[in-house]
Amino acid sequence: MGKIWNLPQFADHIAVKDEFGRQLTYSELHAESCRLAEKAGGRCLVFSLCRNEIGSLIGYVGFVNNGIVSVQLSSHLDDALLQNLLAAYRPAFLWVPVDQAEQFEGMEAVYSSFDYCLLRTGYTGSYPLFPELGLLITTSGSTGSPKFVRQSYTNLLDNATSIAEYLKLDSSERPITTLPMNYVYGLSIINSHFLVGATLLMTDKGLMQKEFWSFFQAAEATSFGGVPYTYEMLDKLRFYRMKLPSLRTMTQAGGKITPELHEKFAAYAKEQGKNFVVMYGAAEATSRMGYLPPERAVEKKGSMGIPIPGGRFRLVDADDREITEPFVTGELVYEGKNVTLGYAVCGEDLIKGDERGGILKTGDMAQFDGDHYYYIVGRKKRFLKIYGNRVNLDEVDRMIKGQFSIEAASDGVDDHMYLFVTDGAYSDRVRDFVIAKTKLNPAAFKVIVIDEIPKNDAGKTLYKELKQYYAE
Amino acid sequence: MTNLEKYNEAFTATFEIAEEQLKGLQYQDIDAWDSVGHMSLIAALEDTFDIMMDTDDIIDLNSYEKGKEILSKADYGVEF
Numbered sequence: 427m428g429k430i431w432n433l434p435q436f437a438d439h440i441a442v443k444d445e446f447g448r449q450l451t452y453s454e455l456h457a458e459s460c461r462l463a464e465k466a467g468g469r470c471l472v473f474s475l476c477r478n479e480i481g482s483l484i485g486y487v488g489f490v491n492n493g494i495v496s497v498q499l500s501s502h503l504d505d506a507l508l509q510n511l512l513a514a515y516r517p518a519f520l521w522v523p524v525d526q527a528e529q530f531e532g533m534e535a536v537y538s539s540f541d542y543c544l545l546r547t548g549y550t551g552s553y554p555l556f557p558e559l560g561l562l563i564t565t566s567g568s569t570g571s572p573k574f575v576r577q578s579y580t581n582l583l584d585n586a587t588s589i590a591e592y593l594k595l596d597s598s599e600r601p602i603t604t605l606p607m608n609y610v611y612g613l614s615i616i617n618s619h620f621l622v623g624a625t626l627l628m629t630d631k632g633l634m635q636k637e638f639w640s641f642f643q644a645a646e647a648t649s650f651g652g653v654p655y656t657y658e659m660l661d662k663l664r665f666y667r668m669k670l671p672s673l674r675t676m677t678q679a680g681g682k683i684t685p686e687l688h689e690k691f692a693a694y695a696k697e698q699g700k701n702f703v704v705m706y707g708a709a710e711a712t713s714r715m716g717y718l719p720p721e722r723a724v725e726k727k728g729s730m731g732i733p734i735p736g737g738r739f740r741l742v743d744a745d746d747r748e749i750t751e752p753f754v755t756g757e758l759v760y761e762g763k764n765v766t767l768g769y770a771v772c773g774e775d776l777i778k779g780d781e782r783g784g785i786l787k788t789g790d791m792a793q794f795d796g797d798h799y800y801y802i803v804g805r806k807k808r809f810l811k812i813y814g815n816r817v818n819l820d821e822v823d824r825m826i827k828g829q830f831s832i833e834a835a836s837d838g839v840d841d842h843m844y845l846f847v848t849d850g851a852y853s854d855r856v857r858d859f860v861i862a863k864t865k866l867n868p869a870a871f872k873v874i875v876i877d878e879i880p881k882n883d884a885g886k887t888l889y890k891e892l893k894q895y896y897a898e
Numbered sequence: 899m900t901n902l903e904k905y906n907e908a909f910t911a912t913f914e915i916a917e918e919q920l921k922g923l924q925y926q927d928i929d930a931w932d933s934v935g936h937m938s939l940i941a942a943l944e945d946t947f948d949i950m951m952d953t954d955d956i957i958d959l960n961s962y963e964k965g966k967e968i969l970s971k972a973d974y975g976v977e978f
Contacts, residue, residue: 634936635925636957659937663953813934867934868914 428491429560429579430586433459436623439597444480445629445641448540452623458539459488462521465537465544469493470518471552471776473511475501476607477523478630481542485521486607486616490582495555495776497562497574498608501526502865514572515773516549553773558780562770563610563709571821575709576767576778585712585764586617588734592717593675593703597623600672602647604633604656609814611679614713615651633659639668646672653680653814655841657687666694679705679714681811681840682802685728692723706730706802710786712764715739716800729799737762739800741792755803758792761785808889811840812870819843823887825863826856833879836860837892843871844896850875872896901947902978905969908942909962923962949974 433441436452443449450458462484466472474485474496482501489496497515499508501523520530524541533545560579565571589595601619603626605612619626627645631638633656641647650673652660657678676691683691688704695702702723706716716739718731733739741749741756749756761784768781791804808819819836826834826845834856835846845856853873861868880891899907909920913930925931931939940956943949947969951959955973959965969976 632933634933634957635960639957655934659933662937662940663956665953668953861929865929867932867938868930869912869934869938 428456429493430491430583430617431487431620433487433491433620436597439623440625441620442480442483442626442628443645444627445631445637448480450480455484455487458484459491462488462537462539462544463492463494466494466519469495469555471515471555472496472519472521473515473517474498474521474607475503475523475526477501478603478607478612478628479523479541480628481523481540482521482607483616483626483628484540485542486613487620489521490561490579495559495562496521497564498613499564500606500608500865504863504865505529507863511572512547512549514771515776516552517547518549518552520545520547554777556767556777556779559767559776563613564608565709565769565816565818571818572771574770576770576776577709577712578767578780581712581764581766582617584736584762585614585714585734586621588736588762588764589614589618589714590621591735592719593618593677595619595622595624599624599648599674600627600646601649601651602627602638602642602645603629604650604652605680605814609680610709610713611651611653611707611814614707617713633663642670643672648672649675649677651677651679653811654678654683654687655813657683657691661687661690666690673700675701675703675720677703677705679707680814682730688727689724692727695720696724704730706800708786708788710766710788711760711762712766714764715760715762715786715788718799722799726795726799729795729801731799733760733762737764739792739794741794742787752796752798753793755791755793757806758788758790758800758802759785760788810838810843812843812864812866813841815864815866817843817864817866819889822860822864826859829859830856832856835879835887835889835892837889838896841870842896844892845871845873846876846879846892846895847873848876848878901976904946905943905966905976905978908939908946912939912942920962925960943969947974947976949976 433452433456438451440449441452441455476482476498524543527543530545533547535543536546537544558578560582561577562574565573601615627647629641691702701720703720704718707714714734716731738761740759743756765782765784765786789806790802792800792802794800810817822836833848838844857871857873874895880888955968959968
């Protein structure tokens with residue numbers, strides 16, 4: 427019996443299928459994943475460079491289900507940032523696409539399967555791992571921050587079970603991948619569907635590619651997930667006119683969708699007899715915390731809904747007192763078994779136990795209405811979601827100052843970051859640098875040159891004063 | 899500006915690249931031409947030529963050359 431999934435019980439049912447016609451039954455996935463885990467030789471730390479490919483999936487399932495702790499990283503991560511992470515955590519192995527293996531000189535390939543290979547790093551002095559630690563997820567995938575979320579086996583199983591319950595998943599489902607495997611939303615789709623014996627349709631192709639839609643139609647996908655930007659793209663593609671009879675459910679998370687798009691997709695779903703499910707979550711809560719029941723999607727436009735089964739929401743004011751009146755803003759606090767253990771910033775932290783005790787202060791400001799449906803209205807912390815990726819603004823500031831030794835500050839709204847500098851000569855270099863480090867599309871970044879970065883007497887940047895330079 | 903110049907400018911402005919890079923350029927050849935960049939490119943082309951592209955054409959436009967072929971179709975009638 428694995429740590430999360432009982433794969434052999436679904437025997438000959440197809441677990442995963444890719445666009446090239448390759449597939450694995452649950453028995454085969456079980457065998458492949460056990461073989462890989464055996465090669466790693468027991469509990470240890472592994473870095474996985476993720477793609478939406480079968481090899482990447484075998485790694486994820488094989489490691490998690492067999493007690494090996496993997497760090498799920500983007501295969502596009504900047505090399506210098508990856509080197510920092512390796513130095514900070516000293517993993518025993520890397521699980522990487524074969525075509526990227528040569529970038530790791532001196533590491534020995536000990537096993538290979540489905541275009542992925544297991545590289546022994548040769549690092550000595552590995553860090554001890556807390557027994558319940560199951561998986562590590564980056565907090566800011568793109569800036570390469572060494573800060574990871576520590577997720578336990580209980581977290582993963584509890585959240586997946588809850589998701590399968592509220593989405594009413596069964597073995598007839600065929601979700602198609604639209605999100606990366608280094609992203610908790612993408613992983614939660616895998617986690618919940620493998621609990622019920624569904625078939626994952628795997629492709630590295632995106633919504634803007636013909637191959638994606640050909641595979642979608644040929645393999646009869648029943649669901650997909652998307653961040654707000656995904657729905658903007660679908661809107662632009664005039665998705666509503668596409669013939670997708672197999673589609674049953676669209677889920678949305680990874681930031682707040684605009685009320686206009688919420689309305690459009692909810693109305694489309696209602697007309698077509700499909701479900702549109704707005705959800706709310708964070709890596710710190712494994713993945714999901716709230717969902718808007720699809721039958722109320724039209725009526726509760728702009729809401730992220732109610733707590734998932736097994737979870738509880740409350741709002742607290744600045745003095746930590748619980749808010750009991752509707753339409754009053756407070757910080758959203760979540761309680762549930764999927765609240766993760768805490769963070770790690772270096773290898774020594776991997777032995778740490780549960781630091782949260784099942785309670786998460788989300789950092790999101792919210793209100794509830796008369797029916798206790800919740801609405802996110804703002805954010806306490808300084809980060810943006812750029813195309814669904816969390817980008818920490820303080821980290822961006824630090825990176826710019828570290829690289830150029832100049833005065834700089836970043837601010838903005840989701841999908842639009844503004845980089846403030848005082849010396850126009852640095853405009854292009856700063857922008858190019860941030861684009862290169864985050865690996866996000868340049869369309870999200872603008873530089874604004876101002877005379878002076880506003881600061882208070884203590885030298886703290888007054889970010890609020892930057893807002894006058896861009897329309898919110 | 900000729901239609902070709904306008905077409906080229908939609909690419910060079912969207913992806914922040916030089917005109918010399920356009921020949922043979924394909925989807926995902928450069929970081930800027932990802933799904934987000936693709937959406938910006940389509941918006942730029944639609945604005946430039948005052949057209950509304952069909953879904954099939956939007957997802958079919960996977961190279962610099964293919965785009966010219968698509969826009970030359972009777973539906974859009976852009977002559978190069």
